[in-house]
Amino acid sequence: MPLSATGIDPRGFRARIWSMQTPIIFWYRQDLRTHDLPGLAAAAATGRPVIPCYILDEHAPGEWATGAASRWWLHHSLTALQADIASLGGSLLLLRGETLGQLQQLLAATGADTVYCSRQYEPWAAALEEELHEQLSATDITFKRYAGSLLFEPEQINNQSGLPYKVFTPFWRHCLKQLAPAAPQALPALTNWFTAKLDSDCISNWGLQPTQPDWAASWPQQWQPGNNGARDKLSAFLNNGISNYSDGRNHPALDCTTRLSPHLHYGEISPRVLWHAARQAAAESPALDGQVAKFLSEMGWREFSHHLLHHFPTIPEQAFKAQFRNFPWLPGADRLDAWQRGQTGYPMVDAGMRELWHTGYMHNRVRMIVASFLTKHLMIHWREGAKWFWDTLLDADLANNSSGWQWVAGSGADASPYFRIFNPITQGKKFDAEGAYIRQWVPELAAIPDRYLNCPWEAPEEILRTAGVVIGEHYPAPIVDHKAAREAALAAYASIRVA
Ligand SMILES: Cc1cc2nc3c(=O)[nH]c(=O)nc-3n(C[C@H](O)[C@H](O)[C@H](O)COP(=O)(O)OP(=O)(O)OC[C@H]3O[C@@H](n4cnc5c(N)ncnc54)[C@H](O)[C@@H]3O)c2cc1C
Numbered sequence: 001m002p003l004s005a006t007g008i009d010p011r012g013f014r015a016r017i018w019s020m021q022t023p024i025i026f027w028y029r030q031d032l033r034t035h036d037l038p039g040l041a042a043a044a045a046t047g048r049p050v051i052p053c054y055i056l057d058e059h060a061p062g063e064w065a066t067g068a069a070s071r072w073w074l075h076h077s078l079t080a081l082q083a084d085i086a087s088l089g090g091s092l093l094l095l096r097g098e099t100l101g102q103l104q105q106l107l108a109a110t111g112a113d114t115v116y117c118s119r120q121y122e123p124w125a126a127a128l129e130e131e132l133h134e135q136l137s138a139t140d141i142t143f144k145r146y147a148g149s150l151l152f153e154p155e156q157i158n159n160q161s162g163l164p165y166k167v168f169t170p171f172w173r174h175c176l177k178q179l180a181p182a183a184p185q186a187l188p189a190l191t192n193w194f195t196a197k198l199d200s201d202c203i204s205n206w207g208l209q210p211t212q213p214d215w216a217a218s219w220p221q222q223w224q225p226g227n228n229g230a231r232d233k234l235s236a237f238l239n240n241g242i243s244n245y246s247d248g249r250n251h252p253a254l255d256c257t258t259r260l261s262p263h264l265h266y267g268e269i270s271p272r273v274l275w276h277a278a279r280q281a282a283a284e285s286p287a288l289d290g291q292v293a294k295f296l297s298e299m300g301w302r303e304f305s306h307h308l309l310h311h312f313p314t315i316p317e318q319a320f321k322a323q324f325r326n327f328p329w330l331p332g333a334d335r336l337d338a339w340q341r342g343q344t345g346y347p348m349v350d351a352g353m354r355e356l357w358h359t360g361y362m363h364n365r366v367r368m369i370v371a372s373f374l375t376k377h378l379m380i381h382w383r384e385g386a387k388w389f390w391d392t393l394l395d396a397d398l399a400n401n402s403s404g405w406q407w408v409a410g411s412g413a414d415a416s417p418y419f420r421i422f423n424p425i426t427q428g429k430k431f432d433a434e435g436a437y438i439r440q441w442v443p444e445l446a447a448i449p450d451r452y453l454n455c456p457w458e459a460p461e462e463i464l465r466t467a468g469v470v471i472g473e474h475y476p477a478p479i480v481d482h483k484a485a486r487e488a489a490l491a492a493y494a495s496i497r498v499a
Pocket of ligand 1: 249257258259260261262264265298299300301302303305362363364365367368371389393395396397398400401402404405408
Protein backbone atom coordinates (compact mmCIF):
# COMPACT_ATOMS: atom_id res chain seq x y z
CA MET A 1 0.00 0.00 0.00
CA PRO A 2 1.49 3.38 -0.98
CA LEU A 3 2.07 5.46 2.07
CA SER A 4 0.97 9.05 2.25
CA ALA A 5 -0.29 11.46 4.84
CA THR A 6 -3.97 11.09 4.09
CA GLY A 7 -5.80 14.09 2.81
CA ILE A 8 -2.78 16.35 2.95
CA ASP A 9 -1.14 17.97 -0.05
CA PRO A 10 2.47 16.67 0.11
CA ARG A 11 4.12 20.04 -0.64
CA GLY A 12 2.06 22.01 1.83
CA PHE A 13 2.51 19.20 4.29
CA ARG A 14 6.28 19.25 4.01
CA ALA A 15 6.42 23.01 4.41
CA ARG A 16 4.36 22.74 7.54
CA ILE A 17 6.52 19.93 8.87
CA TRP A 18 9.69 21.92 8.41
CA SER A 19 8.29 24.67 10.49
CA MET A 20 7.78 22.13 13.27
CA GLN A 21 10.31 19.78 14.77
CA THR A 22 11.48 17.03 12.47
CA PRO A 23 9.88 13.72 13.46
CA ILE A 24 11.77 10.57 14.27
CA ILE A 25 10.72 7.04 13.38
CA PHE A 26 10.95 4.20 15.88
CA TRP A 27 10.84 1.02 13.84
CA TYR A 28 9.48 -1.84 15.99
CA ARG A 29 10.77 -5.37 15.36
CA GLN A 30 11.07 -8.15 17.96
CA ASP A 31 10.86 -5.62 20.77
CA LEU A 32 7.11 -5.17 21.14
CA ARG A 33 7.05 -3.16 24.37
CA THR A 34 7.27 0.43 25.54
CA HIS A 35 9.24 0.14 28.79
CA ASP A 36 12.97 -0.62 29.10
CA LEU A 37 13.43 -0.17 25.38
CA PRO A 38 16.62 1.84 24.82
CA GLY A 39 15.87 2.79 21.20
CA LEU A 40 12.43 4.13 22.03
CA ALA A 41 13.76 5.95 25.09
CA ALA A 42 16.45 7.53 22.92
CA ALA A 43 13.85 8.61 20.36
CA ALA A 44 11.69 10.13 23.12
CA ALA A 45 14.72 11.88 24.61
CA THR A 46 15.28 13.85 21.40
CA GLY A 47 12.04 15.67 22.22
CA ARG A 48 10.98 15.28 18.58
CA PRO A 49 7.64 13.80 17.55
CA VAL A 50 7.95 10.03 17.55
CA ILE A 51 6.39 7.83 14.86
CA PRO A 52 6.20 4.25 16.14
CA CYS A 53 5.80 1.79 13.27
CA TYR A 54 5.88 -1.94 12.62
CA ILE A 55 6.53 -3.32 9.13
CA LEU A 56 5.36 -6.79 8.17
CA ASP A 57 8.07 -7.73 5.69
CA GLU A 58 7.49 -11.28 4.57
CA HIS A 59 10.44 -11.38 2.17
CA ALA A 60 13.37 -10.44 4.38
CA PRO A 61 13.59 -13.66 6.47
CA GLY A 62 13.61 -15.95 3.41
CA GLU A 63 13.07 -19.56 4.47
CA TRP A 64 12.86 -18.39 8.09
CA ALA A 65 9.61 -16.57 7.47
CA THR A 66 7.58 -16.45 10.67
CA GLY A 67 5.99 -19.84 11.40
CA ALA A 68 2.24 -20.37 11.77
CA ALA A 69 2.12 -20.43 15.59
CA SER A 70 4.42 -17.46 15.85
CA ARG A 71 2.23 -15.51 13.42
CA TRP A 72 -0.70 -16.03 15.80
CA TRP A 73 1.42 -14.64 18.61
CA LEU A 74 2.52 -11.70 16.49
CA HIS A 75 -1.09 -10.78 15.74
CA HIS A 76 -1.98 -10.60 19.41
CA SER A 77 1.27 -9.07 20.50
CA LEU A 78 0.90 -6.20 18.02
CA THR A 79 -2.70 -5.74 19.11
CA ALA A 80 -1.53 -5.45 22.72
CA LEU A 81 1.22 -3.02 21.74
CA GLN A 82 -1.26 -0.89 19.81
CA ALA A 83 -3.34 -0.64 22.99
CA ASP A 84 -0.29 0.18 25.14
CA ILE A 85 0.81 2.95 22.80
CA ALA A 86 -2.74 4.28 22.50
CA SER A 87 -2.94 4.49 26.30
CA LEU A 88 0.14 6.72 26.14
CA GLY A 89 -1.51 8.97 23.58
CA GLY A 90 0.24 7.61 20.47
CA SER A 91 -0.70 5.39 17.58
CA LEU A 92 1.24 2.41 16.23
CA LEU A 93 1.53 2.60 12.46
CA LEU A 94 1.25 -0.78 10.73
CA LEU A 95 2.84 -1.16 7.31
CA ARG A 96 3.33 -4.14 5.07
CA GLY A 97 5.94 -4.69 2.38
CA GLU A 98 9.64 -4.55 1.79
CA THR A 99 11.24 -2.77 4.77
CA LEU A 100 13.55 -0.34 2.97
CA GLY A 101 10.84 0.82 0.57
CA GLN A 102 8.29 1.23 3.35
CA LEU A 103 10.71 3.23 5.49
CA GLN A 104 11.68 5.44 2.55
CA GLN A 105 8.02 6.20 1.82
CA LEU A 106 7.34 6.93 5.46
CA LEU A 107 10.37 9.22 5.70
CA ALA A 108 9.26 11.08 2.58
CA ALA A 109 5.66 11.36 3.69
CA THR A 110 6.41 12.66 7.16
CA GLY A 111 9.63 14.62 6.66
CA ALA A 112 11.35 12.47 9.28
CA ASP A 113 15.12 12.22 8.94
CA THR A 114 15.97 9.59 11.53
CA VAL A 115 15.15 5.91 12.12
CA TYR A 116 15.88 4.17 15.41
CA CYS A 117 15.37 0.48 16.08
CA SER A 118 16.50 -2.38 18.31
CA ARG A 119 19.14 -4.75 17.12
CA GLN A 120 18.34 -8.34 16.05
CA TYR A 121 20.72 -11.26 15.68
CA GLU A 122 19.27 -13.48 12.95
CA PRO A 123 21.59 -13.44 9.91
CA TRP A 124 18.81 -12.08 7.67
CA ALA A 125 17.98 -9.37 10.21
CA ALA A 126 21.60 -8.33 10.63
CA ALA A 127 21.97 -8.16 6.82
CA LEU A 128 18.84 -5.99 6.64
CA GLU A 129 20.29 -3.63 9.24
CA GLU A 130 23.46 -3.31 7.13
CA GLU A 131 21.44 -2.61 4.02
CA LEU A 132 19.30 0.01 5.73
CA HIS A 133 22.35 1.68 7.18
CA GLU A 134 23.99 1.89 3.78
CA GLN A 135 20.94 2.97 1.80
CA LEU A 136 19.52 5.43 4.31
CA SER A 137 22.79 7.12 5.19
CA ALA A 138 23.38 7.63 1.45
CA THR A 139 20.36 9.98 1.56
CA ASP A 140 21.40 11.69 4.79
CA ILE A 141 18.97 9.77 6.93
CA THR A 142 20.27 8.78 10.35
CA PHE A 143 19.80 5.08 11.06
CA LYS A 144 20.66 3.88 14.56
CA ARG A 145 20.15 0.52 16.21
CA TYR A 146 20.14 -0.06 19.94
CA ALA A 147 20.70 -3.07 22.16
CA GLY A 148 17.79 -4.24 24.26
CA SER A 149 17.10 -7.92 23.64
CA LEU A 150 20.02 -9.54 25.43
CA LEU A 151 21.81 -9.17 28.76
CA PHE A 152 25.24 -9.20 27.11
CA GLU A 153 25.96 -8.23 23.52
CA PRO A 154 27.76 -10.96 21.55
CA GLU A 155 30.83 -8.79 20.86
CA GLN A 156 31.18 -8.04 24.55
CA ILE A 157 31.97 -11.64 25.52
CA ASN A 158 35.20 -13.11 24.15
CA ASN A 159 37.60 -15.72 25.47
CA GLN A 160 41.21 -14.97 26.37
CA SER A 161 42.24 -15.20 22.72
CA GLY A 162 39.61 -12.62 21.81
CA LEU A 163 37.48 -15.27 20.09
CA PRO A 164 33.84 -16.21 20.60
CA TYR A 165 33.05 -18.88 23.14
CA LYS A 166 31.98 -22.33 21.97
CA VAL A 167 31.38 -23.85 25.39
CA PHE A 168 28.59 -22.71 27.66
CA THR A 169 30.16 -22.94 31.14
CA PRO A 170 33.12 -20.61 30.55
CA PHE A 171 30.87 -18.35 28.48
CA TRP A 172 28.41 -17.93 31.32
CA ARG A 173 31.17 -17.63 33.93
CA HIS A 174 32.64 -14.80 31.87
CA CYS A 175 29.21 -13.13 31.58
CA LEU A 176 28.77 -13.27 35.33
CA LYS A 177 32.09 -11.50 35.81
CA GLN A 178 30.91 -8.55 33.72
CA LEU A 179 29.19 -5.57 35.23
CA ALA A 180 25.66 -6.69 36.05
CA PRO A 181 23.13 -5.66 33.40
CA ALA A 182 21.91 -2.13 34.07
CA ALA A 183 18.62 -1.68 35.92
CA PRO A 184 15.62 -1.56 33.58
CA GLN A 185 14.77 1.92 32.31
CA ALA A 186 11.52 3.47 33.45
CA LEU A 187 8.91 4.18 30.82
CA PRO A 188 10.21 7.18 28.86
CA ALA A 189 8.22 10.38 28.95
CA LEU A 190 6.43 9.76 25.68
CA THR A 191 4.52 12.97 25.33
CA ASN A 192 5.47 14.09 21.86
CA TRP A 193 3.92 11.78 19.28
CA PHE A 194 3.61 12.49 15.59
CA THR A 195 -0.05 13.34 15.26
CA ALA A 196 -0.78 13.84 11.54
CA LYS A 197 -2.89 10.97 10.33
CA LEU A 198 -1.06 8.31 8.35
CA ASP A 199 -2.49 5.39 6.38
CA SER A 200 -2.06 2.39 8.63
CA ASP A 201 -2.84 -1.20 7.71
CA CYS A 202 -5.44 -3.01 9.73
CA ILE A 203 -3.99 -6.01 11.49
CA SER A 204 -7.02 -8.15 10.81
CA ASN A 205 -6.18 -7.93 7.09
CA TRP A 206 -2.77 -9.46 7.60
CA GLY A 207 -4.10 -13.02 7.90
CA LEU A 208 -1.75 -13.88 10.73
CA GLN A 209 -4.18 -16.15 12.52
CA PRO A 210 -4.71 -19.77 11.45
CA THR A 211 -8.09 -20.64 9.98
CA GLN A 212 -8.08 -24.13 8.50
CA PRO A 213 -7.65 -25.81 10.85
CA ASP A 214 -7.98 -23.21 13.60
CA TRP A 215 -5.55 -25.02 15.86
CA ALA A 216 -5.15 -21.86 17.94
CA ALA A 217 -8.74 -21.87 19.23
CA SER A 218 -7.80 -22.73 22.82
CA TRP A 219 -4.65 -20.65 23.03
CA PRO A 220 -6.20 -17.46 24.40
CA GLN A 221 -7.09 -19.39 27.56
CA GLN A 222 -3.43 -20.18 28.15
CA TRP A 223 -1.57 -17.27 26.67
CA GLN A 224 -1.89 -13.53 26.83
CA PRO A 225 0.59 -12.04 24.36
CA GLY A 226 1.87 -8.59 25.27
CA ASN A 227 3.58 -6.92 28.20
CA ASN A 228 0.70 -7.42 30.66
CA GLY A 229 0.63 -11.13 29.99
CA ALA A 230 4.42 -11.31 30.40
CA ARG A 231 4.26 -9.47 33.72
CA ASP A 232 1.54 -11.82 34.96
CA LYS A 233 3.67 -14.82 34.05
CA LEU A 234 6.66 -13.30 35.82
CA SER A 235 4.63 -12.63 38.99
CA ALA A 236 3.24 -16.17 38.99
CA PHE A 237 6.77 -17.52 38.70
CA LEU A 238 8.14 -15.33 41.48
CA ASN A 239 5.26 -16.30 43.75
CA ASN A 240 5.46 -19.99 43.06
CA GLY A 241 7.69 -21.75 40.50
CA ILE A 242 10.96 -20.14 41.52
CA SER A 243 11.07 -21.84 44.92
CA ASN A 244 11.43 -25.25 43.25
CA TYR A 245 12.91 -24.23 39.90
CA SER A 246 16.13 -26.29 39.90
CA ASP A 247 14.41 -29.63 40.28
CA GLY A 248 10.85 -28.78 39.28
CA ARG A 249 11.93 -27.49 35.85
CA ASN A 250 12.62 -31.10 34.83
CA HIS A 251 9.08 -32.30 35.48
CA PRO A 252 6.65 -31.47 32.70
CA ALA A 253 3.56 -31.99 34.87
CA LEU A 254 4.74 -29.31 37.30
CA ASP A 255 4.32 -25.63 36.69
CA CYS A 256 7.79 -24.53 37.77
CA THR A 257 9.11 -22.63 34.76
CA THR A 258 8.14 -19.16 33.60
CA ARG A 259 6.64 -19.92 30.16
CA LEU A 260 8.02 -16.56 29.19
CA SER A 261 9.79 -17.81 26.06
CA PRO A 262 7.33 -16.40 23.47
CA HIS A 263 7.18 -13.10 25.38
CA LEU A 264 10.97 -12.96 25.35
CA HIS A 265 11.15 -13.85 21.68
CA TYR A 266 8.89 -10.95 20.76
CA GLY A 267 10.61 -8.67 23.24
CA GLU A 268 7.45 -7.93 25.22
CA ILE A 269 9.51 -8.00 28.38
CA SER A 270 13.22 -7.29 28.55
CA PRO A 271 15.70 -9.84 29.89
CA ARG A 272 16.96 -7.10 32.21
CA VAL A 273 13.57 -7.01 33.93
CA LEU A 274 13.81 -10.78 34.53
CA TRP A 275 17.40 -10.57 35.70
CA HIS A 276 16.67 -7.86 38.25
CA ALA A 277 13.38 -9.41 39.42
CA ALA A 278 15.13 -12.73 40.04
CA ARG A 279 18.06 -11.07 41.84
CA GLN A 280 15.63 -9.10 43.94
CA ALA A 281 13.83 -12.31 44.92
CA ALA A 282 17.15 -13.79 46.07
CA ALA A 283 18.04 -10.62 47.97
CA GLU A 284 14.73 -10.75 49.83
CA SER A 285 14.92 -14.45 50.48
CA PRO A 286 18.51 -15.79 50.51
CA ALA A 287 17.19 -19.38 50.57
CA LEU A 288 16.28 -18.80 46.92
CA ASP A 289 19.88 -18.11 45.91
CA GLY A 290 20.47 -21.49 44.26
CA GLN A 291 17.13 -21.47 42.45
CA VAL A 292 17.77 -17.98 41.12
CA ALA A 293 21.27 -18.89 39.96
CA LYS A 294 19.84 -21.85 38.06
CA PHE A 295 17.12 -19.70 36.52
CA LEU A 296 19.65 -17.08 35.41
CA SER A 297 21.86 -19.77 33.94
CA GLU A 298 18.90 -20.91 31.79
CA MET A 299 18.60 -17.31 30.67
CA GLY A 300 22.33 -17.72 30.05
CA TRP A 301 21.58 -20.46 27.51
CA ARG A 302 19.47 -17.94 25.64
CA GLU A 303 22.44 -15.55 25.68
CA PHE A 304 24.77 -18.34 24.54
CA SER A 305 22.47 -19.33 21.65
CA HIS A 306 22.40 -15.74 20.43
CA HIS A 307 26.17 -15.47 20.86
CA LEU A 308 26.56 -18.58 18.69
CA LEU A 309 24.09 -17.41 16.05
CA HIS A 310 25.82 -14.05 15.80
CA HIS A 311 29.31 -15.51 15.46
CA PHE A 312 28.37 -18.67 13.52
CA PRO A 313 25.42 -17.60 11.36
CA THR A 314 25.22 -20.93 9.54
CA ILE A 315 23.99 -22.85 12.60
CA PRO A 316 20.34 -22.89 11.47
CA GLU A 317 21.36 -24.78 8.34
CA GLN A 318 24.62 -26.55 8.93
CA ALA A 319 26.05 -28.84 11.59
CA PHE A 320 28.41 -26.86 13.80
CA LYS A 321 30.71 -29.89 14.10
CA ALA A 322 31.96 -30.58 10.60
CA GLN A 323 31.99 -34.39 10.94
CA PHE A 324 28.20 -34.37 11.31
CA ARG A 325 27.84 -32.99 7.81
CA ASN A 326 28.47 -36.59 6.63
CA PHE A 327 26.09 -38.25 9.05
CA PRO A 328 24.01 -40.95 7.32
CA TRP A 329 20.59 -39.46 8.12
CA LEU A 330 17.69 -41.59 6.96
CA PRO A 331 14.76 -40.56 4.81
CA GLY A 332 11.44 -41.44 6.42
CA ALA A 333 8.37 -39.41 5.54
CA ASP A 334 6.06 -41.87 7.32
CA ARG A 335 8.09 -41.87 10.49
CA LEU A 336 8.42 -38.10 10.46
CA ASP A 337 4.67 -37.88 10.08
CA ALA A 338 4.11 -40.27 13.02
CA TRP A 339 6.47 -38.17 15.13
CA GLN A 340 4.74 -34.92 14.18
CA ARG A 341 1.30 -36.33 14.95
CA GLY A 342 2.32 -37.90 18.28
CA GLN A 343 1.80 -41.46 17.03
CA THR A 344 5.19 -43.08 17.61
CA GLY A 345 3.97 -45.57 20.18
CA TYR A 346 6.27 -44.07 22.83
CA PRO A 347 3.93 -42.28 25.24
CA MET A 348 6.39 -39.65 26.48
CA VAL A 349 7.30 -38.67 22.91
CA ASP A 350 3.68 -38.64 21.82
CA ALA A 351 2.60 -36.61 24.85
CA GLY A 352 5.17 -33.94 23.98
CA MET A 353 4.24 -33.74 20.32
CA ARG A 354 0.55 -33.47 21.18
CA GLU A 355 1.21 -30.83 23.82
CA LEU A 356 3.03 -28.87 21.13
CA TRP A 357 0.16 -29.14 18.66
CA HIS A 358 -2.51 -28.23 21.18
CA THR A 359 -0.76 -25.47 23.11
CA GLY A 360 2.00 -24.12 20.85
CA TYR A 361 4.46 -24.99 23.61
CA MET A 362 6.44 -27.98 24.81
CA HIS A 363 8.23 -28.38 28.10
CA ASN A 364 12.05 -28.21 27.83
CA ARG A 365 12.66 -31.72 29.19
CA VAL A 366 10.23 -33.14 26.65
CA ARG A 367 11.76 -31.08 23.81
CA MET A 368 15.00 -32.91 24.54
CA ILE A 369 13.29 -36.30 24.60
CA VAL A 370 11.37 -35.82 21.33
CA ALA A 371 14.39 -34.29 19.58
CA SER A 372 16.60 -37.17 20.65
CA PHE A 373 13.97 -39.63 19.45
CA LEU A 374 13.76 -38.00 16.02
CA THR A 375 17.50 -37.68 15.47
CA LYS A 376 18.63 -40.92 17.09
CA HIS A 377 15.83 -43.47 17.21
CA LEU A 378 14.54 -42.45 13.79
CA MET A 379 17.84 -41.01 12.51
CA ILE A 380 15.95 -38.22 10.76
CA HIS A 381 17.91 -35.02 10.16
CA TRP A 382 17.62 -32.48 12.99
CA ARG A 383 16.68 -29.82 10.45
CA GLU A 384 13.36 -31.62 9.85
CA GLY A 385 12.60 -31.37 13.55
CA ALA A 386 13.75 -27.76 13.71
CA LYS A 387 11.44 -26.89 10.79
CA TRP A 388 8.43 -28.51 12.50
CA PHE A 389 9.19 -26.69 15.73
CA TRP A 390 9.61 -23.48 13.76
CA ASP A 391 6.09 -23.77 12.44
CA THR A 392 4.36 -25.01 15.57
CA LEU A 393 6.12 -23.35 18.53
CA LEU A 394 4.80 -20.03 19.79
CA ASP A 395 8.31 -19.30 21.03
CA ALA A 396 10.02 -20.29 17.74
CA ASP A 397 13.33 -18.49 17.90
CA LEU A 398 16.11 -18.98 15.37
CA ALA A 399 18.94 -18.85 17.92
CA ASN A 400 17.35 -21.05 20.61
CA ASN A 401 15.77 -23.50 18.20
CA SER A 402 18.87 -24.06 16.07
CA SER A 403 21.16 -24.47 19.04
CA GLY A 404 18.59 -26.62 20.91
CA TRP A 405 18.34 -29.04 18.00
CA GLN A 406 22.06 -29.15 17.36
CA TRP A 407 22.67 -29.66 21.08
CA VAL A 408 20.43 -32.72 21.18
CA ALA A 409 21.63 -34.09 17.84
CA GLY A 410 25.21 -33.92 19.10
CA SER A 411 26.36 -31.74 16.20
CA GLY A 412 26.28 -28.38 17.99
CA ALA A 413 28.78 -26.31 19.93
CA ASP A 414 29.06 -27.75 23.44
CA ALA A 415 26.48 -30.34 22.44
CA SER A 416 25.24 -33.28 24.40
CA PRO A 417 27.44 -36.20 23.21
CA TYR A 418 25.81 -38.11 20.36
CA PHE A 419 25.99 -41.34 22.32
CA ARG A 420 23.72 -39.79 24.96
CA ILE A 421 20.54 -41.29 23.57
CA PHE A 422 17.57 -40.39 25.71
CA ASN A 423 15.63 -43.52 26.58
CA PRO A 424 12.02 -42.38 26.19
CA ILE A 425 10.81 -45.05 28.58
CA THR A 426 13.13 -44.33 31.50
CA GLN A 427 12.90 -40.57 30.92
CA GLY A 428 9.13 -40.85 31.27
CA LYS A 429 9.41 -42.97 34.40
CA LYS A 430 11.85 -40.55 35.95
CA PHE A 431 10.36 -37.20 35.06
CA ASP A 432 6.68 -38.09 34.93
CA ALA A 433 6.68 -40.72 37.66
CA GLU A 434 2.98 -40.44 38.38
CA GLY A 435 2.07 -40.25 34.73
CA ALA A 436 0.11 -37.00 35.01
CA TYR A 437 1.69 -35.51 31.89
CA ILE A 438 1.24 -38.61 29.75
CA ARG A 439 -2.33 -39.12 30.94
CA GLN A 440 -3.15 -35.51 30.07
CA TRP A 441 -1.87 -35.68 26.51
CA VAL A 442 -2.36 -39.35 25.67
CA PRO A 443 -5.75 -39.90 27.27
CA GLU A 444 -6.29 -43.23 25.54
CA LEU A 445 -3.70 -44.63 27.97
CA ALA A 446 -5.19 -42.99 31.06
CA ALA A 447 -6.27 -46.26 32.67
CA ILE A 448 -2.93 -48.04 32.15
CA PRO A 449 -1.16 -48.49 35.50
CA ASP A 450 2.01 -46.41 36.11
CA ARG A 451 4.24 -49.43 35.74
CA TYR A 452 3.32 -49.89 32.06
CA LEU A 453 2.40 -46.34 31.16
CA ASN A 454 5.69 -45.68 29.36
CA CYS A 455 5.76 -49.08 27.67
CA PRO A 456 2.12 -50.15 27.21
CA TRP A 457 3.08 -52.81 24.68
CA GLU A 458 4.72 -54.73 27.56
CA ALA A 459 1.55 -54.76 29.66
CA PRO A 460 -0.08 -58.19 30.12
CA GLU A 461 -3.22 -58.81 28.05
CA GLU A 462 -5.46 -58.57 31.06
CA ILE A 463 -4.18 -55.15 32.10
CA LEU A 464 -4.65 -53.86 28.58
CA ARG A 465 -8.14 -55.33 28.44
CA THR A 466 -9.10 -53.73 31.76
CA ALA A 467 -7.70 -50.39 30.56
CA GLY A 468 -9.65 -50.73 27.32
CA VAL A 469 -6.52 -50.50 25.17
CA VAL A 470 -5.72 -52.61 22.14
CA ILE A 471 -2.20 -51.84 20.97
CA GLY A 472 -2.26 -51.13 17.27
CA GLU A 473 -5.90 -50.07 17.44
CA HIS A 474 -6.36 -47.49 20.20
CA TYR A 475 -2.70 -46.64 20.50
CA PRO A 476 0.13 -47.49 18.06
CA ALA A 477 2.73 -50.17 18.60
CA PRO A 478 6.23 -48.61 18.87
CA ILE A 479 7.39 -47.56 15.39
CA VAL A 480 10.93 -48.67 16.23
CA ASP A 481 12.38 -50.98 18.83
CA HIS A 482 14.30 -48.92 21.37
CA LYS A 483 17.29 -51.25 21.69
CA ALA A 484 17.71 -51.88 17.96
CA ALA A 485 17.29 -48.16 17.16
CA ARG A 486 19.88 -47.23 19.74
CA GLU A 487 22.39 -49.67 18.29
CA ALA A 488 21.78 -48.44 14.75
CA ALA A 489 22.30 -44.84 15.86
CA LEU A 490 25.54 -45.68 17.63
CA ALA A 491 26.80 -47.55 14.55
CA ALA A 492 26.00 -44.53 12.38
CA TYR A 493 27.85 -42.30 14.83
CA ALA A 494 30.87 -44.63 14.76
CA SER A 495 30.90 -44.32 10.97
CA ILE A 496 31.38 -40.55 11.06
CA ARG A 497 33.94 -40.73 13.82
CA VAL A 498 36.04 -43.08 11.72
CA ALA A 499 35.57 -41.12 8.50
C1 LIG B 1 15.13 -29.09 20.51
C2 LIG B 1 14.90 -27.78 21.27
C3 LIG B 1 14.34 -26.70 20.62
C4 LIG B 1 14.12 -25.50 21.30
N1 LIG B 1 13.57 -24.45 20.62
C5 LIG B 1 13.38 -23.26 21.26
C6 LIG B 1 12.83 -22.15 20.59
O1 LIG B 1 12.52 -22.19 19.38
N2 LIG B 1 12.62 -21.02 21.30
C7 LIG B 1 12.94 -20.91 22.62
O2 LIG B 1 12.75 -19.85 23.22
N3 LIG B 1 13.53 -21.94 23.27
C8 LIG B 1 13.74 -23.11 22.65
N4 LIG B 1 14.29 -24.16 23.33
C9 LIG B 1 14.78 -23.94 24.69
C10 LIG B 1 13.79 -24.22 25.84
O3 LIG B 1 13.17 -25.46 25.66
C11 LIG B 1 12.72 -23.15 25.99
O4 LIG B 1 13.31 -21.88 26.00
C12 LIG B 1 11.97 -23.32 27.32
O5 LIG B 1 11.38 -24.59 27.38
C13 LIG B 1 10.90 -22.25 27.42
O6 LIG B 1 10.11 -22.45 28.57
P1 LIG B 1 10.15 -21.40 29.75
O7 LIG B 1 9.98 -20.03 29.22
O8 LIG B 1 9.15 -21.85 30.76
O9 LIG B 1 11.62 -21.59 30.30
P2 LIG B 1 12.28 -21.14 31.69
O10 LIG B 1 12.85 -22.36 32.31
O11 LIG B 1 11.34 -20.35 32.50
O12 LIG B 1 13.51 -20.27 31.24
C14 LIG B 1 13.44 -18.84 31.13
C15 LIG B 1 13.90 -18.42 29.75
O13 LIG B 1 15.26 -18.81 29.53
C16 LIG B 1 15.43 -19.18 28.17
N5 LIG B 1 15.82 -20.60 28.10
C17 LIG B 1 15.51 -21.57 28.98
N6 LIG B 1 16.08 -22.74 28.59
C18 LIG B 1 16.74 -22.47 27.45
C19 LIG B 1 17.53 -23.26 26.55
N7 LIG B 1 17.79 -24.56 26.78
N8 LIG B 1 18.06 -22.67 25.46
C20 LIG B 1 17.86 -21.36 25.22
N9 LIG B 1 17.12 -20.56 26.03
C21 LIG B 1 16.57 -21.12 27.12
C22 LIG B 1 14.09 -18.99 27.46
O14 LIG B 1 14.07 -17.72 26.87
C23 LIG B 1 13.11 -19.08 28.63
O15 LIG B 1 11.89 -18.41 28.40
C24 LIG B 1 14.51 -25.38 22.66
C25 LIG B 1 15.07 -26.49 23.30
C26 LIG B 1 15.26 -27.67 22.63
C27 LIG B 1 15.87 -28.85 23.34
